[in-house]
Amino acid sequence: MxxxxxxxxxxxxxxxxxxxxxxxxxxxxxxxxxxxxxxxxxxxxxxxxxxxxxxxxxxxxxxxxxxxxxxxxxxxxxxxxxxxxxxxxxxxxxxxxxxxxxxxxxxxxxxxxxxxxxxxxxxxxxxxxxxxxxxxxxxxxxxxxxxSRYVTVSGATATELTALGVAADRITVVPNGVEPAPAVRVVPDEQPRLVVLGRLVPHKRVEHAIEVVARLQDRWPGLRLAVIGEGWWQDELRSCVERLGVGDLVEFHGFLDEQAKHEELARAWVHLCPSVKEGWGLVVTEAGAHRVPTVGYRSAGGLRESVVDGRTGVLVDDLDEMVEAVEQLLTDGAARRLMGEAAARHAAGYSWAASVRGFARALARAAEGSAPVAVLQHLDLLAAPRLDGAVGVHGGLEAEDRGDGETGPATQGQHDGDEGLHGATLFRGGRRRSATVEPDVVIHNTAPTPTPSATA
Missing domain, CATH: 3.40.50.2000 (Glycogen Phosphorylase B;)
Known part of the structure; x- marks a missing residue:
């Protein structure tokens, strides 16, 4: 070195x-x-x-x-x-x-x-x-x-960057991938169970999840909340638990390895994401892989894309609405299960391989004419469209890569990834915000659908 x-x-x-x-x-x-x-x-x-x-x-x-x-x-x-x-x-x-x-x-x-x-x-x-x-x-x-060129994980963040003066044609959206969830040995708890996962810091607002439990404890005596993660705000959260009198209802698990984390997600009925801001919200799709819908704040930004409002979870505007949405999901088991199944299908539409291809394309564009030829060649190979049609790159229009060098209308994509999702859910009328900026390149991170030509 x-x-x-x-x-x-x-x-x-x-x-x-x-x-x-x-x-x-x-x-x-x-x-x-x-x-x-x-x-x-x-x-x-x-x-x-x-x-x-x-x-x-x-x-x-x-x-x-x-x-x-x-x-x-x-x-x-x-x-x-x-x-x-x-x-x-x-x-x-x-x-x-x-x-x-x-x-x-x-x-x-x-x-x-x-x-x-x-x-x-x-x-x-x-x-x-x-x-x-x-x-x-x-x-x-x-x-x-x-x-410089910018890469971000959601259209919501791209919109905020343009408000700061970053030209839209310098922004590439490459969302998070999702790793296949490991096999778990548990099933959803018999008693209602909520989970919140993330760093224990103020802007994650885990206090709101604790408040949800405090407000619902009388109507749901068996209700529990699992808090997964660690951070310097933990003492404040424990004080909040004691102040609200829910010490026997809230479990602090601290840091968990991947297997244990997924076991806890799989036990839950509903995942809460009360953060002030999320670029995307990777845990939304991780929970979704276990058929666990998410309730989060619409104002968080990226959740407007990782959560298909009313289909894979519910987006709310304040704590009162969060409490109401959670209680509705706890009450209506059929709607909750349909939403969980939709969340699993939605999560399956994202892969890290597709994200890497999109990121390589952004790097290749930034480095064109300045990086060594060998580096550009590697990037070009990484960014090349796959015959499986797993990722499409376009300049502001919805398209998917068909593997033949042409593009066509997307059937499943990052912003409108509710194709095939069940519409008969409790929250059919959920609001969704349309994008207000079209970045230069958007990566539609969708996992491949096996076809005879794409499978060996």
Whole structure:
């Protein structure tokens, strides 16, 4: 790691990795994309903050992972790493604070934004600190990346980025994939059970899930809430539980490995996602894979796409509506099961392989004419349409890749992925917001439907 020649084809800089105690869905997205690029023959490295769960350097599924610096010093260390190693392409993952890789990178920089943090800054840092953070994100960052391409996971975030001055033709939407859910040994509990999964931090608003239990406990004596995750806000949440008198109804499971996590999801009747903001909401599709519908806030942004409102879950506007929606789902078991089945079909329509192809296309476009020929060749191979028609790329119109170089109307896609979903549910009248911006490229991440020509 001492040579100043280009030894890295794609360098991801991110403040955390998936093994970090505060890692979540956005970190998993970065890992899966990086691993997919590495599997395609590219030399991929991830630079992120150090923590006590990982060595200083390791290789994870073909990706070299380097841990240096802390929560804030990782930014300066990352810039030094970029300047010294001169990667062919830098993927700058902006979790609110920009790394500013454009200041030192010799090649193209692609900026990944999962969601805009406007609402989160004051929650975490107060009014003054939040104002500074929002200025960094909304004013400084768009200037730093004014010549860069952007990748985001939802049309909702793309719309917010254009409001900050990012041109729509520089934004590519590549949603999360979904890994096949592992086999589980459990079935939904006999007694009503809710689950909330995520980092225990203020903007996830787990307090709202606890409040739901407190308000429904008298009408549903057997009701329980499983809280999965860890974070620095946990003591406040435990205080909330005691204050509301639901200590025997709320279970704090902390961090769970993948198998245990999926076991808990499979036991639930309803998944709650009360976050202030979600770029996509990976846990929505993870829960859906176990036929568990989601109730979340419409204002969270990305949930308007990961949840098909009224079909795979319910989007609400405030806590009162969340309580009402949960009670309706608990009461009407038939509607809940239909919604869960629709959620499973919807989740099955997303794959990481399709996401990697879409991301490779975004990188290839950003690096055209500047990256080494070998890197562009690898990206072109990774981005090539598959005969299975698993992913379509288009310039603002709904289309799907038929594998023959042509495109046609999409039958199932990211924004209108309710094809075949059962309409006879309790929440047929749920509202859905149409996109207000058409980014330059949208990846319709849909899993392939086996055909005689696509299966061996």
């Amino acid at each position: 001492t040579s100043r020649s280009t030894e890295i084809d794609v360098l991801f800089v991110n403040w955390r990795d998936a093994s970090h105690p505060e890692g979540g869905g956005s970190e998993r997205y970065v890992h899966r994309i990086a691993e997919g690029l590495a599997a395609g023959g590219l030399r991929v490295r991830l630079f992120c903050a150090a923590h006590d769960r990982a060595p200083a350097e390791e290789r994870v599924n073909g990706v070299a992972v380097v841990h240096r610096g802390g929560r804030l010093t990782v930014y300066a260390r990352a810039l030094l790493h970029v300047a010294w190693h001169r990667p062919a392409i830098v993927v700058d993952v902006q979790n609110g604070l920009p790394f500013g890789s454009t200041l030192v990178a010799r090649g193209p920089v692609v900026n990944v934004v999962h969601h805009v943090h406007r609402e989160q800054w004051p929650i975490v840092f107060g009014r003054a600190g939040g104002a500074v953070g929002w200025w960094l994100e909304s004013v400084l960052a768009p200037r730093l990346y004014r010549r």
